[in-house]
Amino acid sequence: MKVIRKLLILLLSVSLLAGCEAGYESSENTQSFHTVHSDGWQAGSLLVEYIDVGQGDSSFSIFPDGEVMLIDGGEVGQGATVLEAMKKYNIQKIDFLVATHPHSDHIGGLAEVLLKMPTEKVILPRIADEDVPTTLAYENLLDAIYESHAEVVEAKAGLELYKKNNLSVTCLSPTQGSKKNLNNYSAVIRISYGDTSFLFMGDAEKSVEKQLLKSGQELCSDVLKAGHHGSNTASSEEFLQAVLPKYAVISAGTGNSYGHPHAETLKRLQKVKAEVFRTDKQGSITAISNAQTIDFNTERGRS
Ligand SMILES: [Zn+2]
Numbered sequence: 001m002k003v004i005r006k007l008l009i010l011l012l013s014v015s016l017l018a019g020c021e022a023g024y025e026s027s028e029n030t031q032s033f034h035t036v037h038s039d040g041w042q043a044g045s046l047l048v049e050y051i052d053v054g055q056g057d058s059s060f061s062i063f064p065d066g067e068v069m070l071i072d073g074g075e076v077g078q079g080a081t082v083l084e085a086m087k088k089y090n091i092q093k094i095d096f097l098v099a100t101h102p103h104s105d106h107i108g109g110l111a112e113v114l115l116k117m118p119t120e121k122v123i124l125p126r127i128a129d130e131d132v133p134t135t136l137a138y139e140n141l142l143d144a145i146y147e148s149h150a151e152v153v154e155a156k157a158g159l160e161l162y163k164k165n166n167l168s169v170t171c172l173s174p175t176q177g178s179k180k181n182l183n184n185y186s187a188v189i190r191i192s193y194g195d196t197s198f199l200f201m202g203d204a205e206k207s208v209e210k211q212l213l214k215s216g217q218e219l220c221s222d223v224l225k226a227g228h229h230g231s232n233t234a235s236s237e238e239f240l241q242a243v244l245p246k247y248a249v250i251s252a253g254t255g256n257s258y259g260h261p262h263a264e265t266l267k268r269l270q271k272v273k274a275e276v277f278r279t280d281k282q283g284s285i286t287a288i289s290n291a292q293t294i295d296f297n298t299e300r301g302r303s
Contacts, residue, residue: 002134002139003133003139006139007132010142010145010152011126041062044064044290045288045291046061046062046191046196046289047089047289048060048191048198048288049085049286049287050251050277050284051074051085051279052081052280052283052285052299053073053078053081053082053109053251054075054253055105055256057071057072057074057100057106057202057225057229057251058071058072059071059072060085060094064166065164067095067096067162068086068091068093068094068095069094069096069098069162069169070082070096070098071098071200072202073099073108073109073110073112074106075109077108078108078109079109079110079111080109081109091117092117093117093118093120094113094118096120096123097114097123098122098123099122099123099124099187100155100186100202101185101187102127102132102133102135103183104135106203107137110141111143111144114141114147115148118148121151121153122148122152123153123154123161124145124153125154125155125185125187126154126156127185128177131185155171155174156171156174157171157173157215157217158170161189166194166291167191168191168192169189169191170189170217171187172190172219173186174188174208175211181205183202183205183233184204186201186203188202188212192218193289194290194292195291197220198223198287199219199224199243199245200225201225201227202227203229204227204234205231205233208227209227209234209235209238209239210239213238213239219243221243221244222245222246222247223245223246223248223249223287224240224247224274225248225251226249226250228260229250229256229258229261230252230265230266231261231262232262232264235265240269240271240272240274245269246294247277247287247296248275249276249278249279249285249287250277250278251279252279254281282298282299282300282301283299284299285298
């Protein structure tokens with residue numbers, strides 16, 4: 001009950017903007033915080049880095065104006081890896097931190113990140129009371145959000161998180177109601193920048209994919225962060241036919257006990273001719289979009 005109450009208190013403090021269909025834009029006065037620079041990112045480009053956090057999930061994006069969005073933070077103990085990865089770009093502040101769903105391989109590292117990096121907004125799904133987990137990782141996350149004083153925004157289908165200069169970030173899922181399986185609460189995020197687009201599935205499984213197909217929302221995306229670490233429970237053929245990814249990124253740990261990614265998923269990705277990048281094989285993977293084309297770099301080469 002304690003955890004349910006904490007989640008409720010946080011979500012009751014949700015900004016009125018979260019319920020606003022039109023969404024909002026980042027305020028201009030936050031710009032001075034961004035001193036992002038590196039060889040790989042320059043103003044006007046969108047950089048997405050899928051961080052190698054072993055068996056887990058974490059990625060951050062630097063928008064063309066320098067705003068930063070972090071989606072998930074790997075297992076407990078991986079917060080340092082995430083902070084280190086962002087340090088390469090001299091990131092000093094997170095504008096949007098998305099905690100896709102309350103499994104420790106996604107949120108475990110986020111408490112450390114929240115306590116060490118100023119964070120403007122935290123986006124997380126509302127979990128039905130009967131599904132709220134009572135894990136220490138989840139409780140630590142809620143405590144860290146509270147301590148960070150970040151604004152809390154409810155992740156839900158139809159939320160427009162950001163829209164500025166040819167770049168928009170939308171949340172396509174979850175919808176309301178009990179899901180029983182926490183994976184299906186995953187905040188599904190799509191970034192569109194000019195002619196290019198990126199879809200982040202969290203651990204959403206096939207039932208969510210079906211809902212997304214029915215919803216009529218734009219799914220077609222150049223880069224798909226495959227759902228649930230490339231598990232056979234996600235990336236159905238119908239869904240892949242709608243997304244038509246040119247590239248798929250799979251975040252999985254070397255020799256993980258789940259056998260992720262599953263051979264069936266890899267076969268389906270091959271069928272839609274997606275080039276597959278894997279953190280277990282290539283380490284961290286970086287994609288840079290200039291609004292027309294996307295270039296990839298990986299820590300350990302391209303296979
Ligand atoms: Zn996971």
